Amino acid sequence: QTAANNAVYGELGRRHCQSRYQWKQLAFWNRIIGLPESRLVYKAYKLALEIDNNSTFIKHIKTTLEEIGQYSLWQNQNQISTYILKTDIKNKINLIYEKIWSKQLTEARKGNKGNSKLRTYKTFKKSLQMEKYLSCINVRAHRIALTKLRTSAHQLRIETGRFKNIDEKERVCLLCHSGEVESEVHFLIQCNFFKEKRDKFITFITKIIPGFNAYDNEKQFLELMNTDNDVILKKMGQLIYNGFKKRSDFLD
Numbered sequence: 070q071t072a073a074n075n076a077v078y079g080e081l082g083r084r085h086c087q088s089r090y091q092w093k094q095l096a097f098w099n100r101i102i103g104l105p106e107s108r109l110v111y112k113a114y115k116l117a118l119e120i121d122n123n124s125t126f127i128k129h130i131k132t133t134l135e136e137i138g139q140y141s142l143w144q145n146q147n148q149i150s151t152y153i154l155k156t157d158i159k160n161k162i163n164l165i166y167e168k169i170w171s172k173q174l175t176e177a178r179k180g181n182k183g184n185s186k187l188r189t190y191k192t193f194k195k196s197l198q199m200e201k202y203l204s205c206i207n208v209r210a211h212r213i214a215l216t217k218l219r220t221s222a223h224q225l226r227i228e229t230g231r232f233k234n235i236d237e238k239e240r241v242c243l244l245c246h247s248g249e250v251e252s253e254v255h256f257l258i259q260c261n262f263f264k265e266k267r268d269k270f271i272t273f274i275t276k277i278i279p280g281f282n283a284y285d286n287e288k289q290f291l292e293l294m295n296t297d298n299d300v301i302l303k304k305m306g307q308l309i310y311n312g313f314k315k316r317s318d319f320l321d
Contacts, residue, residue: 072220073186082199084166103148137161193294202302211306226251
């Protein structure tokens with residue numbers, strides 16, 4: 070299975086490539102209007118304004134400036150300082166795409182506009198920033214396993230059932246026969262098939278986070294998904310990797 074684009078952007082803390090494209094366009098336009106009037110490029114730009122004030126390039130510049138609330142820069146045609154361009158303007162463009170990203174997470178599972186693959190991701194991912202586990206988990210297989218669980222790019226029945234049009238409540242776990250839906254929370258926190266190793270894991274976590282073992286299932290899951298503790302992240306990556314492998318071996 071593959072991860073939803075918004076989950077990939079979220080894990081890496083990356084904005085859509087369109088934001089970089091818009092900023093590069095503004096930077097190029099800013100260089101042009103700052104050129105001496107004798108330069109050929111500047112003359113070509115001025116001629117373009119006279120001939121077609123709505124050419125593709127010009128239209129994109131005007132639209133971007135309007136979107137970030139800086140249309141006055143177009144009206145004045147004054148060069149922007151490099152500092153302002155790289156900080157204020159760039160941040161305003163990035164903010165637009167952060168809002169779009171956040172809105173799309175919020176709309177997950179809302180008809181055709183949502184993406185049910187983000188059903189779990191939206192419960193714990195709140196900001197567009199790179200996740201610490203990507204840099205602190207040194208074992209590649211463990212890092213991948215955690216990414217798969219977080220982004221629902223796995224073989225748990227909550228996900229595979231979507232492609233077979235199985236009603237969500239019918240996507241029950243085949244390992245513990247509890248009748249519970251095999252969701253990410255069930256796999257990591259509840260399933261008795263992994264009880265022995267999980268109990269050791271929770272005991273270990275409780276030494277770092279006092280009272281963790283008393284949290285309800287949802288709170289334990291959210292705490293683990295949002296932790297930035299290197300030791301917990303490494304232990305969790307290993308637990309998930311071993312869990313996926315044990316599950317696969319049993320069902321195969």
